[in-house]
Structures are given as structure tokens and as C-alpha cells.
Amino acid sequence: MPTVGIDIGGTKVMAGVVDADGNILEKLRAETPDKSKSPKVVEDTIVELVLDLSDRHDVHAVGIGAAGWVDADRNRVLFAPHLSWRNEPLRDRLAGRLAVPVLVDNDANSAAWAEWRFGAGRGEDNLVMITLGTGIGGAILEDGQVKRGKYGVAGEFGHMQVVPGGHRCPCGNRGCWEQYSSGNALVREARELAAADSPVAYGIIEHVKGNIGDISGPMITELAREGDAMCIELLQDIGQWLGVGIANLAAALDPSCFVIGGGVSAADDLLIGPARDAFKRHLTGRGYRPEARVVRAQLGPEAGMVGAADLARLVARRFRRAKRRRVERYERYEKFAEARRSPSESL
């Protein structure tokens, strides 16, 4: 009973058919329509991808993991920094056009769900997921339930202030965690050092032939793996801030496990090692309490897509059950009506 999962990020849309064990049967990609375009253009992209996949698969439900703030009813996208949605009733619009059950959730929530079902956080009863991409996404899973808060937007860890008066964040504040521990932070620091023609940056300057704008996150990870000292240090800095932030979350939430995902987590031990060290060094009450595990996510960039598909499966199952109940109710009524028509025979 395959379902489709769709991950909508700031730059690309990923759509895939996923089976009940989390296996991806087919995958498509598209560019995310420009922020200046109307919300309908993004909808069109989603509908096209689903119809395309439906040609070859018997799609029973569609799940969307969106890089935006989804309301408590999981219908409206309240706000999406990289998309044109503002209080957009995405679920209802898509359900109208797709004729199958549609589920909408935040992309970090769906990634966390996937890691809990099939990945690094399998079976953890108190899981916190951190996705380090361009920014920081977050999710809280308790006993297999995504915690959304009162209005649906819990888990926005990236906008907790870690440095008073620190770097400006597009969210409107200063010193947000994601300004210190994310792909964007990594690239900003590298470009700054390169632009200042710092001796520590000569390696990467040479690598991009002086085109500082070409410096990217994956490039920094690659150079760090090859032993570039500056790139190793930058990942250490990001990892250190990651550790401080998860120590803060441990103080507040005391989870059993932190799963670290997102693009930057590809740096693996170059990032997670320093993060673990800083976590252990900053955890309040260390030595007097059990400590959460800090592990790297296992499902890679497809986690959001797989999670969205799996969450949609749950919704579809609920729909089917409700439908079955309706049918049964109707059949009971029919029986009853028939009995009343011919009382002598059946009563």
C-alpha cells in the first residue's frame, strides 16, 4: 500500500513513493518555484509530481513535509521563510485537487518521524531531532507522538537565542542558535575568512580559484575530510555550538536521545565529535544524572520525504477505518430497515 512523501525545501522539491517499511520505490525531484511566485505555482508542482508518480504506482495518500510553520490542525502553513505561503490552507487545497487523503507537516517533524520509525532513533521514547541544514530544524517525539505545542509550531529550536546581541537572523532577532550552528553559519564564516584573505583560508581560496561566492557547505566538509585545518576548525565551531544548544535542550526536555540530521550532519564525526564533547561539558548536573545519547541520523536527505509518506499512511489508514465503519453502519441500517419492511419473516 504505497504512499507518496514530498519534501518541500527552499531550493528543491523531492517526491517519492514509499512502502510500509520505509523503502523508496521511486523518487522524483523538481526545483522549488521562486518565492516571488504565487502559492498556486508550488501547488501545481506538487500535483504534477504526484500525478506523475501515480501513473506507475497505486498511490493511497500523500504526505507533505514543508519547510515552514504548520498550524495545530496541520492544514495551514502559517509562514515559510523560503516560500510564498502565508497562512495558506495547503492541505485542503491539495486534497481538493488530488482526491486522496493529504497530510501536511513541518519538514523537521517528518524527518524525526522517519528516524524514529526506521532510522537512528528507532523506538526511543523521548527523542529530540535536530536537522542542520541552511538553518536548524527541530522536532520533539514522545512515545511515538510528535509534540507540536498549542499552535503547532513547537520545535523551532533554531530561533532560541544563544548569543545576546549576536548575529542578525532573518527571523527578526539576533543571536539565534542557527546563526551559530548550521550550513549557513559554516559558509558565512568560511567566506568571511576568505574575504579577509586570512592565511588560514588559503586552502579554500585556492580551491575556488578566488571566487569566494562559490564556497559551499559540502565543499567545506570535503576539504575538512582532506585535512584542511580551517575547514576542520569551522566544523568544530559549528559542532561546539551544536553541543551547547543540545545541552540547553537537555536541561529543558531531558530526552533519551538526540538525533542529528540535515545536510551538515554529512560531516559525521568532524561535527558530532565536537558536539558530543561540548554537550558533556555543558550539561547541567552532569555526573548526577543519566545522559542522553547523541547520534547521527541514518536516513540522509530523504528522511523528510520518507517520514511524510509514513505519516500519510497513518492518516490513510484512519480514513479507511472510518469509511469501513460508515459502510458497516449503513449495512446495519439496511438490515434494520429490511426487517421493518417484512417483520413477520425476520423478527
Place this chain on the structure above:
Amino acid sequence: MPTVGIDIGGTKVMAGVVDADGNILEKLRAETPDKSKSPKVVEDTIVELVLDLSDRHDVHAVGIGAAGWVDADRNRVLFAPHLSWRNEPLRDRLAGRLAVPVLVDNDANSAAWAEWRFGAGRGEDNLVMITLGTGIGGAILEDGQVKRGKYGVAGEFGHMQVVPGGHRCPCGNRGCWEQYSSGNALVREARELAAADSPVAYGIIEHVKGNIGDISGPMITELAREGDAMCIELLQDIGQWLGVGIANLAAALDPSCFVIGGGVSAADDLLIGPARDAFKRHLTGRGYRPEARVVRAQLGPEAGMVGAADLARLVARRFRRAKRRRVERYERYEKFAEARRSPSESL
């Protein structure tokens, strides 16, 4: 069906008989035994208070709200900064001596429970409680359930880092939130200004006749109410940091309501006003999301005691039900046995 609630803080132990509506029928106080004394001395104090109250009341259960970290089974106090408990099986020890059901919880959890049942947070489905005392206590209540995390110590908001490399905290870290927003922070700042003989501190210096060590939190609140500019500013500073911290918690947890309690909350609008302003100014995504209410706690310093008593009531009820089931089971067995003895008569 009255139960006893006991609030154990760093300086005093409060014990009270509380009815099912949260009314305090009688209240006793004692000094908290010195940290250097053995854990048994604190137990003795608790037992004495309960026996004293039992002389005049039919006590059915005892609830303890302790200023310490309580494990997930709510039996052991893992760690208490102001008490001698280290991994102390408090519940079992007291249950052995008191012969009624005993419940142990963190003091901020029990205060939050009281505010949710009888106070400012009545019926809120996503409540976060902040108690500003000497430090910061915290609790998360969701649909009337205290969230404890995996190991029982969730809600330690006071030890989230808000200033990198900031003030030293006895927890072992630097820059913890409670070093900037608490009674201790308030007193530290006032004493520092007074010790520096700052002109802004002349009012309070005169008030304590130069004995800077006499400056206390309630005194600062009192002087602020009388219009002392420095004391007003200090409460604003504490309030501002309170607002920043709850904006961080709103990013992570998205609650419907923050309840601000603890001794410092007696300053009321002198504290909560600046806190609300800073919260609104620091909330990520402001303008694109519904905002949590920020309200002052209603039950005052007795909240922890009332909450502990009420939580104990729940436990006692569960005990009674289990006992009734045991009795019923026994009666069924008796009937059955009798039937077997005289089959002719009853079958």
C-alpha cells in the same frame, strides 16, 4: 479526604493539610536542616510534621515537593543543590515510616500542578511554569500531565545558557538563565552596586544603614514599589531576561500559557510588565503566529505545598481503587470456593 503536602526548599520546610478543592486546612513550618546533616535528619523533620498534623486530621496520603531532581520513578532524589540528598530513595524511606501512600516530585512540578488545578493556569492544555525564587524552577504540563522527560529531570530551564561565558553558576556552568533572572541575580546586582558605592544605590544603602549583606529580594521589591529608581531598574533587568528566556521556550515548546510564580513574582507588574515586553520583542515569528499568554501565578508561596498534596490525592485514589479490586477479587474467589463446597445449593 484531606492529604498532606510538603514543600522542601533550601531554607524552610512547609507542611499543610489540603482538601480536594485546594484549600489549606492547617499549615506548619520548620527550618530545613543544614546541608551538612545526614539525609535522615530531613526525613525526621518530615515525619514529625506529618505526625503532628495527623493528630488533628485524618491524613490519607503525603505528597512531597522537593527542591531537587527527582528520578523518573518519582522515588529517588538524584541531586539537590541545597540539601544533602544524593540518589536518595526518599519515597520508599518515608512510605516505610508513614504507613500512608507517599508521592515525591520536584517542587516546580508540584507548584505547576497546583496552578493548573486551582490557579492562574486552570485548564490550560499546554502550560509552562517558571518559578523565580533563589534560582529558576520550571515545569511543563501538557493536557494535565507533568512532562518529566526520560529520566525525570525535564524543566530545568534555569540552567539553559543565555550568556556564553557569563556569570558562574553553582551547577558548574557559566551564563545560566537563573544567573540573570532570579532572586539571587536581583540581590547580587543590588549588592554589587551598593558595594561600589554607586550613586544609584544610595537609597538602598541608606535603607540597610550601610550593611550591604542585609539587602534582600523582598526589600528590593518593596523599595521599587516606593519608587526607588535603581530597584525598579533591577526588576526591569530581571524581567527583561525573563522575557528573553520565555521567548526561547516558546520557540521550543509553543505553549498556550506561561505562569510566572516564585518569590520574585511578588513584584508583579514591576517584573511581569518588562517580561511581557521582552517576550513580545524576542518571540521568533512574531506577527505570524498566535502568542502564549504570560500571567502571574495566583497561589503564592503555598503553590508547591498545595500541588504536592493534590498529586498525593491522585496516588491515594489509585491505591484505594487497587485495594478495592483486590477485595472484590477476594470476594469473588470466596463465593466461588463456597459454591464448590456446596454445589447442590448454589449452582
